[in-house]
Amino acid sequence: MAGQGVTPRSEDYSKWYNEVILKAELADYSPVKGCMVIRPYGYALWENIRDQLDRRFKATGHVNAYFPLFIPMSFLEKEKEHVEGFSPELAVVTHGGGKKLEEPLVVRPTSETIINAMYAKWVRSYRDLPILINQWANVVRWEMRTRLFLRTTEFLWQEGHTAHASREEAEEEARRILDLYADFAVNEAAIPVISGMKSENEKFAGAVWSSTIEAMMGDKKALQAGTSHYLGQNFAKAFGTRFLNKNNELEYVYQTSWGVSTRMVGAVIMVHGDDKGLVLPPRLAPIQVVVVPIWRKDADKQRVLPVAQKAYQELRDAGVRVKLDDRPELSPGFKFNDWEMRGVPVRMEIGPRDVDSGAVMLARRDIPGRDGKQSVSMQGLVASVRRLLVDVQHSLLDRATRFRDSNIHEAKNYDEFKEIIEAGGFVRAPWAGTPEDELRVKEETKASIRCFPFDADGKGGTCFYTGKSADRIAIFGKAY
Amino acid sequence: MAGQGVTPRSEDYSKWYNEVILKAELADYSPVKGCMVIRPYGYALWENIRDQLDRRFKATGHVNAYFPLFIPMSFLEKEKEHVEGFSPELAVVTHGGGKKLEEPLVVRPTSETIINAMYAKWVRSYRDLPILINQWANVVRWEMRTRLFLRTTEFLWQEGHTAHASREEAEEEARRILDLYADFAVNEAAIPVISGMKSENEKFAGAVWSSTIEAMMGDKKALQAGTSHYLGQNFAKAFGTRFLNKNNELEYVYQTSWGVSTRMVGAVIMVHGDDKGLVLPPRLAPIQVVVVPIWRKDADKQRVLPVAQKAYQELRDAGVRVKLDDRPELSPGFKFNDWEMRGVPVRMEIGPRDVDSGAVMLARRDIPGRDGKQSVSMQGLVASVRRLLVDVQHSLLDRATRFRDSNIHEAKNYDEFKEIIEAGGFVRAPWAGTPEDELRVKEETKASIRCFPFDADGKGGTCFYTGKSADRIAIFGKAY
Structure with a gap:
């Protein structure tokens, strides 16, 4: 790691954004144009986002499945607006196994078409509906100007694709999912969002209507953080996805699709980060608490380290995502700056005097300096830490909400x-x-x-x- | 669902295999040549496989990350054996964003090359080692003859890629992972495996040595269920992945790679299945217990259904993966056959007489007919079910081990x-x-x-x- 500091956010927001991602090791540029590498710390953040969304999907009756990466070009062409919207962004496979393909295959930019080809096969009667399927996958959209997490040629996302027996039910589903996304954004990512309808200009290519959750970043710009579309019968008509309704008539299914991507990581960075680097909401932070033991003399180390290990073990056993930073070659000051830059919500300092008094010092990332510090007893440590994590989570949401509303x-x-x-x-x-x-x-x-x-x-x-x-x-x- | 039965396994193993996958809705053929769709029931099985492997990776210090889907053709060519091994199987992207690419991009068949390009950038000194990274991803290998789950053009897998400061440490890692795979296969999938070295002919293209877990399928054929490779410095030399060792000398890193794929689903099907369909090991089964209430008269339904719901709720609250099949339009006999075909390990039948006696009937999938049935009290139901699930798991492993050893x-x-x-x-x-x-x-x-x-x-x-x-x-x- 070459140099700890990042360009202050207040000085150059855009530079700060890129630097903090690289220095906190969330992601890196790859040798493949427009594609990034999501490094372990960034991927752990994405895993937490994924798990919290997936939990919500499953609780509302959705199941996961997996559809092919490749889509025949002719499929995309079946829905007119869809192909117009996506054709400038396609990556095309023309050769496979050493031979030129008869029909070029597109690397999926989204999966409405290939999924409808399957639904058309699976759906026979109203009894087969609704289909409530979600897919976690990579997608590719050839982008001219890319930006880590926000706009990359390949990105990770989830795409829900549901089919229903009535328009009402499908529209209700699309709205329910938008509420689910808003609930996730507010309660997990501590990001206040505005839910609403997209304009005709901005709606998804092939949708009847698109709804969105919009968030305000730290530079007062907007980020579309998740979208949920009512597709009507557009794709169903293109693919012949029909069912026998209760009146024994053939009818096209009514559909929705909806997605949240690794963009959400960019939102978390931009909403909460400050001059010193990342500030991660506790519910999504890969590391919620870092324990830093402090000693100068070896005799102190003998007393401090076991207490730090005990605190670490207690928190770990209680299910807190905790890391013990006992690297001997680095000073406490260096460690403080390092974990601050990486956005760990709570730092626990333990020095000889803390050991004497049976206490530890907790420093919250969201409030710098002394105001954010408190000494708590080793007795009831887990409860104190849990309370503080909840408090940090709430205060991040409050701060972001106040910032947004005042702008x-x-x-x-x-x-x-x-x-x-x-x-x-x-x-x-x-x-x-x-x-x-x-x-x-x-x-x-x-x-x-x-x-x-x-x-x-x-x-x-x-x-x-x-x-x-x-x-x-x-x-x-x-x-x- | 058209017709319940499958061709008996004993009659035509190959036909049985395909039929059971399609009828149990584990997967389906897609309109894209060689690519399959993993349907929700099959994907839930894969999620359980993934979670149990991931838990083991993390417990041994590995972290997840994500690298680009696309690899420049020139990267593959840097390691001679590697490119020779994989070039007949490549899918090639030649166009992006409407333009012909200057250099064709390969859809990853495996990621040693692109990952080494990053490791070469990240590794400076022995302090940066070991790198213990795993990736969950899709890969593409253009196959001529495909088979659901066993050999498909696109498949899902995990690929571990580690870098170490010494040969000993790297070889130890490769062996440790093979042990981890064997532990997973035996204790989660109930599949006995033989761990050993691949011959020169069969080793991974670019490895110094490859190790494997080999399993015997129900037709006495072998399936390679997971591999772990020691790569030596082959890729490190091709990509210049060097570190300053403790003697302050530049040295190439020592590497491993290892993978398990959706093939494992095929192994589970082929090892445990029988004439009637799937038999899933309880630890991986998406549904461990199906509750089937039985009634003829409506008065019976009023008595039976609440008890079935209570049993369902109790099991669910206890963390058992349970499903209540209260579909009114289907007969109990139909449901029994259906869930048998889908391999649910334990069926719980509740009829009026069971309600009278405060008991339920448990039928285990692995032992057909009366021998596999037992009446247990509603008191202590959760404990009885848990015991039975453990018992089924063990007996599947025993049966598979005896079968293998006798062949x-x-x-x-x-x-x-x-x-x-x-x-x-x-x-x-x-x-x-x-x-x-x-x-x-x-x-x-x-x-x-x-x-x-x-x-x-x-x-x-x-x-x-x-x-x-x-x-x-x-x-x-x-x-x-």
């Missing part, structure tokens, strides 16, 4: 809009523009409609752009 | 060898032949050296083929 502004006219966007932040305002208006605003200000938030359903006002009466509220922001 | 024979000469192989089974005999002899034997009998078993280290005798004095024992068999 969402109303705009009465386009000039106000431009000022707010220029200064950084979201605009929340009535909108009556056309899709073309939306594109013009984007061209002029780089801000796009992030969503029409559900919490404003039924509200309206005067459109800041057209001056017309608007029957809905939009959230605008510059987006990643 | 391994010694051969004194080539005629005896041919008779044994012809009749089905393994030959265990001294071997002093050359690699060319081995190929000739394979051509003439279809049997190859599965391994030189570790349990025969130091033993020898007269070679059945060459008549020469042999200093090692080989296991031969026809293999999948």
Whole structure:
């Protein structure tokens, strides 16, 4: 590790983001253009995200399956909007086993088509519905400008694909999943999100409608953190996915698809990180507590180390994700900085004086300096640590929510809009523009409609752009 | 589901294998040549395999990471034997984002090369070693003849890639992993395996030596169920993966790689299945217990169903993977056959008379008919079920071990060898032949050296083929 510090976030957000990922060893650039390597610390974070999502999927009746990586080009072409949306981004396999293929195979950019080809085979009657399948997989979208975790040619994600006997049931499913994503974001990632509908311009290629959870990053830009689509019968018609309904009539199934990707790791970094590096929410942190024993003289080491080991063992046995940093060649100060940069939520310091008093020092990552430190008794250590982890989790969510809310502004006219966007932040305002208006605003200000938030359903006002009466509220922001 | 029965295993093993996979909905053929779809029931089995392996990897200090799907063709060419071994099986991406690529990208058939490119960047000194990384991923090998789970163009696996500061440590790691695989196979999959060394002909392309766990399937053929390779410095030299050792000298790292794939699902099917279908070992079964309530009259249903629900809830709360089959439109007999075919280890029947006596009937899948049935009290139900699941697990392992051992024979000469192989089974005999002899034997009998078993280290005798004095024992068999 060459040098510990990172460029402060406040100095250069973009540089900070890349540096913190590389120095905290979350990921690395690979020799393959646009593809990254997810290193063990970053992958452990992704595993925790995956497990917490997977638990929620299974609790709501979903099951996992696995479909082929390769999709015949002709399949993509069956749904017109879908192929238009994805064809500029495809990676194409033309040769296999030393021979040119009769039909090129696309490396999946998403799996609606190949999955519908199977559903068309599996579904016969309403008794076979609903199908509630999720897949954890890698996908490839050929990107021109890539960014670690946020936009890479290959990325990891989950993609849910469900089929239902009625439109109502399918739309309900798509909304239920968006709520599930929001619940995950808020309660696991400590990221407040705005749930809402995507505009026509921004919806998924092939969907009837797309819903999204949108989050505000530390630089006041927006990140789409998860999407849930109602596909209607579009893919069902393209693939002939039909069922005999209760009236014994053949009907196309109603479908949804939804996904969260390794982008979520980028969101966690950007929402919580600070000048010193990562700040990870305890519920997702690969290491929740790092124990750092402190000694100068060897006699002190003999007294301190066993206590540190005992504390480590107690926490570990209690199911806390804990690491003991007893590397002899490094100073405590170096270790403090190192684990701070890596975003470990709680540091436990144990020195000779702590041992004397039967206590340890707990330092929380989210509050720097003395204010974030407290001495707690070795008695009841596990309970103290657990309480502190819960407290850190809540305070990260509070902080992120306050930050976001103080950076969402109303705009009465386009000039106000431009000022707010220029200064950084979201605009929340009535909108009556056309899709073309939306594109013009984007061209002029780089801000796009992030969503029409559900919490404003039924509200309206005067459109800041057209001056017309608007029957809905939009959230605008510059987006990643 | 069209028709419940499967072709009996005893009648046509190969047909039975395919049918049972399709009818039990473990997997399905896909429209992409050579690629299969892993359906939810099959994927749940794979998840259990994955979790039990992953637990063992982590307990031995390994961490997960993720490397790119695509590998530049030039990387593969850096290790001569490696590229020779894999080049006939490659899928090649030639176009991305609508343009022809400057250098074709290979879809990973295995990741030694791309991983070494990263290790070369990460490793500086002996302090950076060992690296103990595992990856769960999909890989692609263009196969001519495919078989569900056993040989598919795309498959799922884990691939461990470790780097060490000494040859001893690396060789120890490769052996430790093989032991871990054997422990998994025996204690989770109830599959007895023979651990040993691969012959030169059969070793991994690029390895110094390859070790393997070999299992005997129900048709007495062999299946390689997992391999662990010592790579020496072959890849390190190709990629310049060097470290400063304790004497401050630059030295190439010593490496291992090892993998288990979705093939393991095929092994579980083929080792334990019977004429009626799947028989799943309780520790890996997605459903360990199926509860089937039995009633004819509606009055009986009112009494039976609540008891079945109570039993289901109790087992579920105790962490047993249980399913309640209360589908009203199907008869108990149909359900019995269905769950038998799907290999659920224990069936619980609850009828009016059971309710009267405060008991339930447990039927174990591995022992057909009355012999496998026992009535147990609703009191202490969880304990009874747990005991039975352990018992089924052990008895499956016992049965498979007895079957295997009774089908391994010694051969004194080539005629005896041919008779044994012809009749089905393994030959265990001294071997002093050359690699060319081995190929000739394979051509003439279809049997190859599965391994030189570790349990025969130091033993020898007269070679059945060459008549020469042999200093090692080989296991031969026809293999999948």
